[in-house]
Amino acid sequence: MTAARTLYVATWGSPLNWKPVVYRCSGGERTGFSSIVCAKADRYVVYALDSAVTAAAKRSEVDGRILEAARGSGLEVAEEGDRVAVRPAEGREWREALRRYMKAVAEAMGYEVEVVATGSRGLYGGYLYEAKPDHILAELVLGLWRQVEALGEPGGTLEIMLDVTHGVNFMPTISLYAARLLAGAALLRGYDSVKISVWNATPQEWSYEALFSDSVDHLQFLWKPNIQAVRALYYGAPLHYAALCRKVEEPDYRSEPKPICGEGPCRVTYGEQPDYRYLYERLLAWAGCRDLPGTLSQYKQWHVVKKLNPTAKLLVQHELEDIKRSLDKRRLGGCTTLAELKGMTSSRAHEPCSKDNRDFVAHAGLLDSNTKICRHGNDYTMQIDERTYKCLEK
Structure with missing residues (x-):
């Protein structure tokens, strides 16, 4: 019998104003900047937004170790009055700087993480982020899927442990939605079931608790698919899926934020908008198309x-x-x-x-x-x- 595998996914906003606290974990008290110190998993993933590399905070709220992580990852740190801000170094790729930054923060707590990065929306640190929902969902779903694949040969139960303690804005909601989508692909790939749990640390008490838990053991479609191979699963015609899935290529989508500065705030654009539903359907078609x-x-x-x-x-x-x-x-x-x-x-x-x-x-x-x-x-x-x-x- 294949042992269960756990994928820990944490939504992280800007670490600049994080302070180490004592978390009340199920196994006892643990001190850290993040509730990741309470988690036990086979693979640790941080979901981060591009806007984390143009964040600012009050100087009194910033821990020196976070600034060291920012500088060590290649970000520029500017101190103006009582404010501290981070910025990508000119000529550097934002995404790579973001990944190094989040990895460095995790390493400061003794954890090795992988980073899934997506675009952001709104005005942060003088930068107007213009990612569309499809930009964000396409990168999040496919980025998390690569982490599922990295767990190795599927079998038994996959638990997606979603920690929303530090998520900002739309991150917790969109991450739960992405996890529900990934459950279908994981089942087709060979997992027996997928358990999704959502965790949070209560403010001030810092008690790390599960808020939601659900188990998925069969395909659930949130819309009527357009790709024929997936439509075959929707209608319960597996022989047609086996015949048609071979024609579908593995999906891939990656973007790089492109800052455009002039009058007013710098705009951060993301190029042509993908269709995340189409990419997800390709993932479903491809995920189960093996050992036919x-x-x-x-x-x-x-x-x-x-x-x-x-x-x-x-x-x-x-x-x-x-x-x-x-x-x-x-x-x-x-x-x-x-x-x-x-x-x-x-x-x-x-x-x-x-x-x-x-x-x-x-x-x-x-x-x-x-x-x-x-x-x-x-x-x-x-x-x-x-x-x-x-x-x-x-």
């Missing part, structure tokens, strides 16, 4: 079938068992359609889903006249007619 089954018995055991919603899973299992029973009654030597195997009339052979796709959905995509069964050694292969792809367009 080739025979009837393999389809019956395929983990993707087990991760369909409960109704779709029962329909698929019923159809596959029905095919197996029909084959047990007849010694098949070559190939035949399901209609011929069951002694049915092929009345719809030339027009699958001409009006609607009710039959397609009801039979897990295995239309009698458009599904071919062939003997393969001691097993059987199944082939679907490409004309049934139109059923996914309904």
Whole structure:
């Protein structure tokens, strides 16, 4: 049995005004700048915004070790009166400076972290950040997915431990949303279930507590997918997913903030806006597209079938068992359609889903006249007619 894996994801705003406090953790008291000192995980990830490298705070609120981390990461530190501000050094890439900064802060507490960075929105330190929601979501979802992959071969339970103690603005909400999206991809990749927990440290008392916990063990779609391979999962047609997912490339999206300075505040732009939903659908299509089954018995055991919603899973299992029973009654030597195997009339052979796709959905995509069964050694292969792809367009 594969052991559970835990991915810790912390939302960090600007560390400039962080002070070390004593956190009341489940295992006792721990001192640190951040509640990360309470966490136990296989991999530690910090989600940070670009605006953290143009932040400012009162000098009296800034710990010297945070300033050392900022300077050591290549940021410029400016002290004006009672204010301290950080800025990226001219000519340096902002993202790389941000990652070094967050890593240095974590190292000051004895932790090694990976950093997922996204754009920001709003006016911070004289810089107007203009990232659109799709910029932010695309980088966050795919950035966190790379961290899931880095945990190694999937299996058992994946726990995403989301620490929102230090998150600012939209960070906690968008991180929880991203975690829910990633659950589907993780299930398709091979995890049995995904547990999502949200943690926070109470102000002044600094008691580290779980606020929310949920477990996901089947695919849940938040919108009707557009990519055909994923639409096949939406309709509970796993053989169509297996055929179509091979055509989808692994998604990738990365951006670099581009400051434009002139009159007024400097604008920080992010280039062409991506479609995060399209990128996420590509991730779903790609995540489960490995170790694809080739025979009837393999389809019956395929983990993707087990991760369909409960109704779709029962329909698929019923159809596959029905095919197996029909084959047990007849010694098949070559190939035949399901209609011929069951002694049915092929009345719809030339027009699958001409009006609607009710039959397609009801039979897990295995239309009698458009599904071919062939003997393969001691097993059987199944082939679907490409004309049934139109059923996914309904």
